[in-house]
Amino acid sequence: MKYFLHKKSFVSFAVKKIKNFYCYPLETLQKNRFDALTGMRAIAAIMVFVYHNRKYWRNDLPFEVMRFISEWHIGVTVFFVLSGFLLAFRYEEKPLESGKSYVKYILLRIARIFPLYWILLSCYFLDTAYSKDVKTYFLQYSLLYSLFEEYSVSGIVQAWSLTVEFFFYLLSPLLFLLLKKNWKYCILFLIGFFFLGWGIGYGLHEFNGNPKGFLYPLKFMVGSTFFGRSLEFFFGMLLAYLMKKEKGIEFLNKIKKPTFWGGISIILLIFAIRFFARNNFVHGVERWEGRLIHELVLPIAIIIFFWGLMTEKTWISKILSTKFFILLGNASFAFYLIHLSYFNMKLKSYVYLPDRNFVLLWICSIIIYLLIEKPLYEFCRKLIARIK
Template identity: 30%
Template sequence: MINTLTSLRLIFALMVFGAHCYVINDFFDIHFFKEGFVGVSFFFVLSGFIIAYNYQKKISESKITKRSFWIARIARIYPLHWLTLFIAAALGNYVIASGFIDWSKHFFASLTLTNAYIPKADYFFSFNSPSWSLCCEQFFYLCFPFLVPIAKNYKNLLYVFLVSAILILVGMYFTPENDIKGYWYVNPIARFPDFIVGMLLFQLYDRLKNKNITSHQGSIIEILSIALFLVFYLYAAEIPKVYRYSCYYWLPIAFLLISFSLQKGIISRLLSNRILVIGGEISYSFYLIHLFVLLSYAEWQKGSNFHIAWYISIPILFCIIVLLSLLSYYYFEKPMNKRIKTLLNK
């Protein structure tokens, strides 16, 4: 496990949290917070890196079968997804309500993580809307074992990336503004290059990990990667949003990820703090839980005469979400992961 990357998961999960706090107060309805959707792009790139880090060699050397890999990934994403989906459905977190048949179609699409293939917001954002990204992850996991033979030669994987990236850039350019979210933000096929970027970064990491990089050099690299990311982030409003959904952030995310994967600098040592690592470990629970907590509070606040200032309510809600995430991770996510792998591997 690379502790620094686990801690970065927490940081980018917090950015997604900040991006959704506008449902509580308009103070968060500004670029600095709303651009936090870049956290999802980071998770996709990180997923490609970590999956390659953990499984590429094992699959290529037949130490693990495709079936075992897929079971491990199913056990990772589905239990908590289904739990939060049922909770969101019980809370009424659904975009439209036009009869049981329509509700059932949307629910089934969310249940099977196929809703993001349908370019309609009432599908990909219905129920627990952050789960759309799991549709992408599921697609990545399905494809990964078939990419392993290609990845044996990084040039072949690079060619796949370049072709897909060019096609996507052309498609983005010609897509009407009203359609970009459905076709380029949530669509698993459109987000596939993000995952390949992560796989390519693992190839680079594999070549750099044994290089003699001093702590001083590592610290400079880490600081430069943070600075580059902040420049891209703070000036992103000048760039059309369709590109910011993925390709605009490939370079700064890649530099950030490879810099901290080497764990050579002083910032890496700070990120290796056990509390931050635990925060990264619960980030999946945090990601899936946070929005329906915020929305539930926002709905309660609308119907209540008792008003709490956002600078009080949001820290309280954050603490509640962290507590729920800890409980979820240790008492549901981990036990269910183990139980499902045991059941399906019989």
């Protein structure tokens, strides 16, 4: 099989029809720009919603089903892996070409997540009926709150993952460069970064007890900060790296039916993780065995599934590529920020439907995306583009 490289195209390779399955041609990949992956964001957001609302079905669903959906927090892992892939595929080490390039890159990343978060957070603080006991304004607005165990469940609780994302944004250009040189350098850097975080948290604990739990205890740091979740982004970057190399494409094409096997593997690994849960409501990742599966094996299954979505014509990729799922995928960030905490509590005070406001929250998310999030980002992007 021959592969054609095109440096200036959005996709730097063309994958031809191969045995046992059909791949999208270059023109289609350029046109849809990974539409199925955008649709996958909606699935990840739905998984997180179900996970956060599982308590309502605690007495209605079978024991094994409850234990299964108690691991649907992996929707966040899907977001992290996807973020690592998309940024690595698009930017590589380009932000490091100059100081100005890096600043513009970071400003674009800030414009992507902060404006909508700040708007929702401001509404929360202004509504003192909900926020009267929360005084950590700087930590909340800067997203640094989620580095402290004591504050990690305050404000817009689920925004802890934005802190993880932003740490990745800050370090990603360096990680792209290290990965391009040798994947081992990237792994060594992330291991060193992990021990740096652990050393800071443990050192403060020994020094003054670390009363606010800054990067402490270890269980908190591993599960809720970039120091412990960095490998999820790494595997996404690795997929992008393989797709930009002819040998990498050859390796990926050896995986037969990646959508099927990647999807099956994700399901089986969820079952494997939940095996280590103490009961039907806690997480299997609380045990080190479940955490190792979550961090070292699950992301591999996810990138195989992603590869299948991008290259196979399956009913799954067709559904996720529909305009409906693309719209949901684009609105998934807003959905993630409002499905829990202040916005949802406020919404429940006015209307609370039997589906836990699932459909209504999606309608609100689409409106927020179209009228607030998207216009704000476009406005910021144009301003950043003017930087000379």
